[in-house]
Amino acid sequence: MSAGIVTALVGFTSSFAVVLTGLAAVGADATEAASGLLVLCVTQALGMLWLSRRYRMPITLAWSTPGAALLAGAGAVEGGWPAAVGAFIVVGIAIVLTGLWPTLGRIISAIPTPLAQAMLAGVLMPLCLAPIIAVRDAPAAVAPVILVWLAAQRFSKRWAVPLAFLTAAVVIGISLVTSDRVLDADAMIPRIDLTAPSWTWQAMIGIAIPLYIVTMASQNIPGVAVMNSFGYTVPWRPSMIVTGIGTIVGAPAGGHAINLAAISAALAAAPTAHPDPKRRWIAAFTAGWAYLVLAAGAAAVAALVAAAPAGVVETVAGLALLATLAGALTSALSEASEREGAVVTFLIAASGVSILGIGSAFWALLVGLIVRAVLQGTTLPSLSRKSSLQSKP
Template sequence: MAHPLPPMQTVSTGLVVAIVGFFSSFPIVLQGLSAMGASPVQAASGLMSAAIAMGLAAIALSLFYKLPISVAWSTPGAALLAVSAAPAQGYSAAIGAFLCAGALTVLAGLWKPLGRLAAAIPTSLAQAMLAGVLLPLCLVPFKAAVEIPWQALPVILTWFIAGRFNRLFAVPAAVVAAAIIVSLNANGAQLLPDRMITTPIWTAPSFSVASAIGIGVPLFIVTMATQNIPGVAVMRSFGFNPVAGRLFSSVGAASMLSAPFGAPATCLAAITAAMCSNEDSHPDPAQRYWSAVMAGVFYCLFGVFAVAITSFAAHADPLLMGTLAGVALIGVLASAIHAALDVPTEREAAILTLAITASGITVFGLGAAVWGLLAGGIAYLVTHRMR
């Protein structure tokens, strides 16, 4: 029988999950929104709405199903936005693309053929596309180490040293180091805003075929392949049995509701799902859902004060923020490359996907991720048909 109140162990686990989930990737979300043309105020709204959307979704789903359903924003999706060209129609078209990605996720949960199609994309190609998206971002810390060494090197060293003790807290430790550096370089400037509560900013979406195909579809694919599908697999590996389609539709609906306020994509978590689902969450598996619930509560609190984070980030050198985003993604890049090259017969198609995606090309208004996946898919089909 469930406790009427969450056990204290799950409260502490939820706090750790929220700290890791939020502070390990918010620089990537901010970079992605800025690349799409968001103003600082719109970026603050996007960060807030993304945090609150995943917080409320985690609370509602975990309480309803009594399962540790950890929800996140799509870090790979935000990284994709960060290396994509802004739509010609501006930020409103990006909002339209976010809505398209959310709608596709809802449809994938409700209509099994689309869900099977998303799951049928070879893992090697999906991970290669992700690796191609991440590679340019992961190079930034080392460029920054040359251009702004006194700012970038302390962040890189803090991340590396902290990671030797606990990988989960490596990026939050780097965020603390960056905050200290920004404070020391402020020269008396006011780092925090007068108003600490974030104001939601509604942006009316606009739609175009180019932004839907060039941003919305890749955002859907990378989120499904690297977040939603693995998130379900993680829960099942710990003995839980979620209904995947219902969860996909739920997080897709959360994406659509939060998209006009700037949230790129809400999805199932993978890494933090393991934190909520394992025995460290609570000895009794029936109580572990409280960890995901409490993580959702803390995500909402972080989102309310997102404007303070974006105001602080606005005073940082762009290369310093790029350094934070880069070190946060190095581990993900390593995993993506390993998964992309794991099957020898698929390596050529995977490398083709990775290289084209990393090139950053735009042809006919479609970004490199689309062309990389298309070229890799053709190579994959030809190779397997010949075999």
């Protein structure tokens, strides 16, 4: 049970700032972003409670942190926030179809791993540069956050980002005390803010497709691999159906995507949770209940973030994504034959350019595939190619 509580606390505090940043970037106001954070906690909690108890496995879910980072880089699209909500629903439908229709998984799995990871790295780069810019612009507010994060890295990497957030909370508190600003008490009350979705082709291409690819490549497939390493075979079809339906249901309230946990999955599935592998499902089950408790505080956390001095929240988000960026770059450049295409993909994604109202992530992947085909003298990757995604574990 303690492992489950730690799983929820680490998962929430280490990346909620990325979620709020991403939702705000695609048009959500403060209330809508807080609603999105709340509903993500609830939908992944309910999914964990069902899957862990039904299959007696420590199956943990999470929101798509790389997906939120992608939203932060994508920015507003034609149709604004309602169009983004429509894109989230499409992502949920695609995840469900991946579980039901293996051919879709094989199509997505044809994308070479280096290109998929290069796209992710390019999306993450501007967010990871935010702490550097923040140090220049607001050193007094940002330096304590970075120093605490660095010290924690030396002793406990798992708690480095949560401790950085606690430091940021102290900085925000001092800022409120020494200024005329006050927290909006009404904004701290949990509430669901529903948005009627709309669909634009820019949002489908610029948000839905990259978000689906990133969620599958960086969360669902690694999540299965982590569970396999501890001797668990994740029920693929039920997991995709549960996370896909959870995404669809949560989208009108602002939830962008939920998926199998990857990094945090080890916290509940490892022997440290319980010596008996058959008992570790209780850790995931407890994590589900813990996320329901955290959901009640999501609005208060969002209000605290809204009151933060400039650069503080961006610093926490950037620090939270450094490990993900490092992993993406390592994977993108691991194969010498793929490096030219991967570098081009990375640069276009990092540029943030928008063409025809479509964000850089889509263009990065498209151009990367073209460059790869030209340099290697091949067509688009074969559907049988083992790559970044698999239709089933």
